Amino acid sequence: MASGPTRFGFFIAPYHPLTGNPTLQIQRDLQLVELADELGFAEAWVGEHHSAGMEIISSPEVFLAAAAQRTNRIRLGTGVNSLPYHQPMMLADRICLLDHLTKGRVMMGIGPGQLASDASMMGVPQPRQRDMMHESMDVLTQLFRGEQVTAKTDWFELDEARLQLLPYQQDGLEMAVASTISPSGAVLAGRHGAGLLSLAASDPSGYDALLPNWKIYEKTMGDNGFPVDRAKWRLVAPMHIAETREQARREAEWGVGHLVDYIKRLSGMDVPWGDTAAEAVEQWVGPGFPAFGRATIGTPDDAIATIEALAAQSGGFGTFLVLALNVADWDATRRSAKLFAEHVIPHFTGANRARIASLDWANANSERLMSGMRAGVEAAFERHAQALQTALTPDSEGK
DSSP states (O other), rough: OOOOOOOEEEEEEEOOOSSSSSHHHHHHHHHHHHHHHHHHHEEEOOOOOOEESSSSSSSSHHHHHHHHHHOSSSSEEEEEEEEEGSSSSHHHHHHHHHHHHSSOEEEEEEOSOOOHHHHHTOOOOGGGGGHHHHHHHHHHHHTTTTOEEEESSOOEEEEEESSSOOOSSSTOEEEEEESSSHHHHHHHHHHHTTTEEEEETTTTHHHHHHHHHHHHHHOOOOHOOOOOOGGEEEEEEEEEOOHHHHHHHHHTTTHHHHHHHHHHHHTTOOTTTOSSHHHHHHHHHHBBBTBBBBEEEHHHHHHHHHHHHHHHHHOOSSEEEEEEEOOOOOOOOOOOHHHHHIIIIHHHHTTTTHHHHHHHHHHTTTTHHHHHHEEEEHHHHTTHHHHHHHHHHHTTOOO
């Protein structure tokens, strides 16, 4: 059987309605990371975006530095750094500083950049973005190892460059490359021994691509002399859970309209299923949304079933990340995280396996154990019968 994940976290783009207070929305993102730390989630990944209004964290490094001051043990990932938007030495310097500020809790996510509007504003040619990502990562991995780098491309140049401050983590900075449907991310990750971050796991096309992309990753890792470890594979999918499916869907109706509007305006096309919030939620949990895939909006049991299906489809992976979409209000979002920590995580980590085995043993031996306890009580009464009789007999004065 394919092994399910044993680590869990959040992937926070974030997505925020344009009708809310952006300062408070960012504060709630920090509170979500803080809550995740308190509840025992292992990771929180935070994205980088520069346009279109909904995804309003432009520097994951700055955000994660603030989050690190509010948390104690949760690992913090850039989800992801868009490499074509940065001079690689400057980016490497910021990541190393963050690694020291967090005392080694940093993970670096790698990607080409998601929003066409971001690339357009910076004059980054979209057909070149993946090639630029490869060129940058070639340099970044050398810099993080403490090597001196001289390199020249059509968009950056390094002349005997080296970092004055290396990562805090002595065994190397953990890196993970974003992968959706194409094999580009799997190839890049395999070339450098990085982990794989599958962002489109719940999209029908991304779901079908999980195993092919893993096989490409596995081969590329082997070709470059790196050991393959499924524990380094992370899958991302949208989820919101409540005590009942009906409640979860009602809660998701609160903000799903903002997400539908975002999809329509980014794509420039209308959709036939956004007339009502209930209809949009039905579409999302059924055929799914473009780019966002299918959502699990239901109970903890529904979340478990989705994750088990992903494990079976992929052949096994190490970490599941909940895509935080802010479709429910803040109170419902907090309850969803708590339900996930209370009921979903223990299912996969086996936290209650020994407790269940202990009760099963006690049940199987209940007749023997209870008869022994009764015999012990009877023996105690026999040993202390005289003392009991004396205590119950009135003295000479009738007391």
